[in-house]
Amino acid sequence: MLAESLGLSAILFVIGVVGVLTRRNAIIIFMCVELMLNAVNLTFVALSRYYGMGGQVFVLFVMTVAAAEAAVGLAIIISIFRHRQTVDLRNINVMKG
Amino acid sequence: MAFDLSQSMQLIAALTPDIIMMVGGMVLMLVSAWGTESVERQRRVGTAAIGVCIVSAVFVVYFMAVHATAGSGVIAVDNFRWIVDLVLLAATAGTIALGLDYNTREGILPAESHVLVIFATSGMMILAAARDLTIVFLGIELMSIAVYILTGMNRRSEKSAEGAIKYFLLGAFSTGFLLYGIALVYGATGTTSLTLIGERVAAHQIMSAPMLLTGIGLMLIGFGFKVALAPFHMWAPDVYEGAPTPITAYMAAAVKAAAFAAFLRVFLEAFAGEIPSWHVAVWWLAAITMVVGNLIALASKDIKRLLAYSSIAHAGYILVVLASGQALGSSAFLFYIVAYTLATFGAFGVVVALGQSGEPYLNVDDYAGLWTVRPWLSVSMAVCMLSLLGFPIFGGAGFFAKWYVIQSALYAPEPQTRLAVLLVLTSVISAGYYMYVVLVMFMKPRREVNTVSDPRSVGAATRWVIGLSTVILLFLGVYPNALVSLTQGKGSYLRAPTPQVSQVVPR
Numbered sequence: 001m002l003a004e005s006l007g008l009s010a011i012l013f014v015i016g017v018v019g020v021l022t023r024r025n026a027i028i029i030f031m032c033v034e035l036m037l038n039a040v041n042l043t044f045v046a047l048s049r050y051y052g053m054g055g056q057v058f059v060l061f062v063m064t065v066a067a068a069e070a071a072v073g074l075a076i077i078i079s080i081f082r083h084r085q086t087v088d089l090r091n092i093n094v095m096k097g
Numbered sequence: 098m099a100f101d102l103s104q105s106m107q108l109i110a111a112l113t114p115d116i117i118m119m120v121g122g123m124v125l126m127l128v129s130a131w132g133t134e135s136v137e138r139q140r141r142v143g144t145a146a147i148g149v150c151i152v153s154a155v156f157v158v159y160f161m162a163v164h165a166t167a168g169s170g171v172i173a174v175d176n177f178r179w180i181v182d183l184v185l186l187a188a189t190a191g192t193i194a195l196g197l198d199y200n201t202r203e204g205i206l207p208a209e210s211h212v213l214v215i216f217a218t219s220g221m222m223i224l225a226a227a228r229d230l231t232i233v234f235l236g237i238e239l240m241s242i243a244v245y246i247l248t249g250m251n252r253r254s255e256k257s258a259e260g261a262i263k264y265f266l267l268g269a270f271s272t273g274f275l276l277y278g279i280a281l282v283y284g285a286t287g288t289t290s291l292t293l294i295g296e297r298v299a300a301h302q303i304m305s306a307p308m309l310l311t312g313i314g315l316m317l318i319g320f321g322f323k324v325a326l327a328p329f330h331m332w333a334p335d336v337y338e339g340a341p342t343p344i345t346a347y348m349a350a351a352v353k354a355a356a357f358a359a360f361l362r363v364f365l366e367a368f369a370g371e372i373p374s375w376h377v378a379v380w381w382l383a384a385i386t387m388v389v390g391n392l393i394a395l396a397s398k399d400i401k402r403l404l405a406y407s408s409i410a411h412a413g414y415i416l417v418v419l420a421s422g423q424a425l426g427s428s429a430f431l432f433y434i435v436a437y438t439l440a441t442f443g444a445f446g447v448v449v450a451l452g453q454s455g456e457p458y459l460n461v462d463d464y465a466g467l468w469t470v471r472p473w474l475s476v477s478m479a480v481c482m483l484s485l486l487g488f489p490i491f492g493g494a495g496f497f498a499k500w501y502v503i504q505s506a507l508y509a510p511e512p513q514t515r516l517a518v519l520l521v522l523t524s525v526i527s528a529g530y531y532m533y534v535v536l537v538m539f540m541k542p543r544r545e546v547n548t549v550s551d552p553r554s555v556g557a558a559t560r561w562v563i564g565l566s567t568v569i570l571l572f573l574g575v576y577p578n579a580l581v582s583l584t585q586g587k588g589s590y591l592r593a594p595t596p597q598v599s600q601v602v603p604r
Contacts, residue, residue, distance in 0.1 A: 013273070017273075026262060030269070037276065043281070044280050057231075058234075065238045069269055073265050073266075075246075076258070076261045076262050089266075092259050094256055
């Protein structure tokens with residue numbers, strides 16, 4: 001059971017990473033990041049069957065932090081939208097990098 | 098004084114400086130939300146925030162003076178933590194002081210900009226104390242989320258918003274890597290405590306070696322993003338350029354110091370048993386970061402971008418400490434962050450002092466002939482540049498900072514001679530841009546129209562930050578022993594615990 005759960009969470013994590021690297025819409029990138037965090041949560045829950053409560057407590061922390069991050073992140077996306085009327089990163093390039 | 102961290106009251110007592118920052122931050126947040134925004138309110142809250150830093154610093158110094166120690170637990174109570182805390186608190190006070198004048202000039206009215214710095218610092222202090230991967234994660238996030246907002250604090254500036262979104266997306270992305278690394282390390286060892294992980298790794302009591310190595314690799318990537326190591330540095334120049342200048346200084350100095358403190362503690366305390374497997378990766382990261390940071394900085398003309406690339410190069414120098422992988426390294430690291438923080442704040446202080454509303458003149462060539470109109474600012478800038486370069490005497494403590502790093506590389510159990518040579522060579526390259534700034538200020542004629550060198554009055558807080566950083570830098574350049582005795586004191590060294598073979602792997 002452990003191997004399957006870890007494999008599933010690894011696949012979810014990779015999907016998230018590929019999404020971040022290939023998509024250019026800020027909101028979709030953010031959703032992919034959330035997918036990565038949830039893959040980690042799945043890993044922790046699967047492992048905590050073997051090691052006890054520690055992993056599940058960590059999942060609660062991750063969910064709390066992800067919620068705070070979402071609040072701040074969406075606010076930042078709104079503030080860039082007010083300047084550019086778009087959330088497409090291809091168009092957000094005042095600076096060189 | 099010894100704390101027993103298994104008792105909650107003693108744990109709280111050991112966290113006093115951090116809790117003061119958090120409670121102070123919350124009270125100030127309420128105060129700043131209560132009433133209308135105005136310049137006076139922003140300045141008053143900022144001054145109070147500096148006061149909170151001072152109160153917290155008093156407790157840190159007290160714990161240092163009584164040689165507080167603690168048994169094993171989720172946080173560390175040692176000299177390493179206290180010195181990092183002092184650097185962070187000094188950087189915070191400097192950021193807020195620069196922010197007082199900068200925000201007034203740029204019309205950034207929300208007083209919360211100072212309070213968020215306090216929140217970010219409380220996260221960094223937690224990070225410096227963390228001896229458990231849960232605390233490392235919470236500290237990093239507490240720090241990062243506040244800094245994402247601070248980057249975008251100048252709502253009218255498009256660059257600020259763009260910097261914020263880039264920092265946020267890449268920061269959250271890197272958190273994912275760090276977190277997955279933590280999960281895999283937890284899976285391999287069955288614990289999140291750094292001490293226990295260290296014991297189990299050293300005794301090879303792990304569930305699966307590939308899982309542990311993947312975990313270490315992912316954590317390396319996560320930390321690499323946070324401290325801006327090449328090739329994970331792509332966000333740094335844009336974010337540093339877009340953020341308000343005091344916040345840029347804060348990110349270059351404090352965020353880097355705190356993330357490195359946790360980086361070193363995790364790798365030297367928990368993963369010391371696996372040094373052979375991660376050493377090569379750290380070696381190459383350090384080498385690439387030193388070369389890339391310095392070469393791109395040579396091509397930069399914008400002063401904030403230049404300092405951003407220089408800060409990437411300095412991350413490479415600090416990583417040499419980790420590549421040497423031994424106890425002497427952590428004291429070299431402590432000396433380095435003190436010198437680097439002072440020089441960074443001096444340099445950015447001058448950038449703030451010379452800036453105009455909207456910051457139109459940030460090209461290095463706009464500083465031409467600064468010596469003739471602002472002699473003291475030019476001298477301070479020159480001292481900071483020479484310090485970042487590592488020049489003896491005139492560069493103050495910067496020389497000794499690099500000296501100790503090179504020493505820690507050469508006297509490691511396995512001497513890192515090639516890395517030390519590379520450090521010296523890349524420092525020579527860095528003279529190309531640091532000396533250019535000095536040359537432009539002192540040797541080039543002043544431009545006629547609209548340059549930054551037009552004489553204007555500089556705010557008192559900014560003047561204090563520049564003056565204090567320069568004077569302390571020069572003082573430590575002559576009497577480095579004042580600091581060395583602290584950084585080499587008892588409890589300054591990070592060490593892996595000795596393995597206890599009797600323990601069994603959890604089921």
